[in-house]
Amino acid sequence: MSMNRRDLLKMIAAATGTAFISSNAMAYVTLPMKSLSQTDFSKDDVAFFNEVGEVIIPRTDTPGAKDANVGLMMAVMVTDCYTPAQRKAFTEGMASIKKLAKSTYGKDFLLLSGEERAALLASLDDEAGVFNKKQELASKDLKDEDKPLPHSFTLIKQLTLFTFFTSEVGANKVLRYVAIPGRYDGDFPYKKGDKAWAT
């Protein structure tokens, strides 16, 4: 321990009346944000995820998935938070969208019109609905960790919603966010069209 630190501790003791001996203050753990290079995915992957996300949550009179750059956060979440099985299903799901574009329209997904993209993903969403219902019936007696994964498009849809509505853009521009409400009102007026609270 250097003299300086000892002096500092003495000063703290004098100022506050407490001696914090061997005080090596450490705050709550703060973690650095992740960059693309720390994920399993490329810049092109992220661009594609953003395009898929934009079909699920499009820009309307408010920002959409691309405005929130959901693609990057999807890449981060899939790399770090998903189980290997979920990661595989997500990656295969994204690949199958590309394949389906080719087989249905004979074009890359990125070259499809807005209507074509929407029709393609809507058909996948329907397929996912049917698939999940069957899975649910088959797995209703299983424990959570033993349950089979939902349809890969469901993973993609859920992750799009999550990364969008937990983004600063989604929370502030599409939902409503107040950092410090200051009071609680459990009888707060609401009219149709008013946005939901982000948190």
Next chain:
Amino acid sequence: MANNHYDAIVVGSGISGGWAAKELTEKGLKVLMLERGRNIEHIKDYTNAHKEAWDYPHRGERTQEMIENYPVLKRDYPLNEPTLGMWANEKDSPYVEEKRFDWYRGYHVGGRSLTWGRQSYRLNKEDFQANGKEGIAVDWPIRYEDVSPWYDYVERFAGISGSRDGLDVLPDGQYQMPMPLNCVEKDVAARIQKSFKGQRHLIPGRTSNMTEPKPKEGRTNCQYRNKCWLGCPFGGYFSTQSSTLPAAVKTGNLTVRPHSIVTEILYDKDKKRATGVAIIDAETNETYEFTSKILFVNASSFNSTWLLMNSATDIWDGGLGSSSGELGHNVMDHHFRIGAHAMVDGYEDKYHYGRRPSGFYVPRFRNWGGDKRDYVRGFGYQGSASRQGWGRDVAEMGIGANLKNAVSEPGSWQIGMTAFGEMLPDHSNRIFLDPNKRDKWGLPVLAMDVEIKENEKRMRKDMMQDAIDMFEAAGMKNVQGYDADYFPGQGIHEMGTARMGRDPKTSVLNGNNQVWDALNVFVTDGACMTSASCVNPSLTYMALTARAADFAVEELKKGNL
């Protein structure tokens, strides 16, 4: 270190340790507070307090790496990005599970006072008498009347908000204005009152979140951000840092030593008194000894007992307090994760503003006021009503603008509540020192052998069915009971293992929280509990600590310690 002698040593800096330090320093004693973990300074070190999901690398979610590093924490909600590091590292500080036991520990200044649930209820008269009447375990050596003035005292200082409801089952205290029920909860409360003819009540939660400021203590009232577990920059809820520590610091009588793992209470067998403690510096592994006239052990229930087990082993194999045969026994928690949820029709022109860090409470009604079940004791419910957000089931909404518009608006109102049940003290539910395993510092570790028994299992049937019945009686829709399974420890309300009693042959502590075999050692955290009640226990630890500190100083003055 120049000075190794103090009037009093307090082991631990959580809810009860903070109170011990405050009371003893304010009464003029020079106090050394020892904390095994790092320091966390009020406000300055609450580094995540203003963050939202988008400020975290994974939006606050857990990563696979975290899951791997925390095999116990991963079992439940405490493992997440915002509070990472606020729970004991399981690799450094392992324990052994003879039976599954989820142990969530806060190893830092403030302990779990920073991350606690803040619900603050008094035990009632019956709680202190039931063991004696029913012949279960041993009788409490004290009664409600002994603790009542101390509840008054700690409630005023800690700042508890709540309603005064005039119920014997849940005695009223010295409260600030309650955090209000919302429009749905108010109506449900009225319907339950009517349907159950005044035998069941739904009231605002009583919580240590303040609704009125305490300017003298530099504390602002709750700002309704609902981020308490990140440390409150407003001092809006009770923690060691916001409340008891600044009061103790102000006296000029307190020394705090973080990174100090107390390994042993030093014991003089001729005088039958403790003389001090031995510690390991958690960073340097150097050992030190500190001496004092009295000792307050507030290391959290199991760690307080661990310390007793490791002390005076040259006299008693099982450690200080083991002469009773009860040290480490009678582990209790609150069993829960069972209840019901439902949908609420209507109220579409109503919403909520602000994030209330509390909810409603349904006090115990079973085995009360003439009700008689096939089990003893009872349970209370904690719950809330709210409108659904964007995370609701969106299967039918498709994709695109329709989906976006639909989930950008709040969904239906929903309501849910979870029962917290009393767990009986049972000698066979115990913790003990594992003969093989050691922690990072070479110290022995605890093994847990705890399970819920028949009484709790029978109670759980009512805990689910009564919730269903109440929601149905209140006109809720799609009422669904749930039982998410309970494992001991999950309540994070560990109690018992060094119980209070009237007889040194059957209890570790007397009615003033003194260890029978070392009267200058006081244990005033959850370890001392003779029975568990069904209410959240921390307020009772505060009251018992203040009471014991007052007694200890009187005894010191009389020359009895």
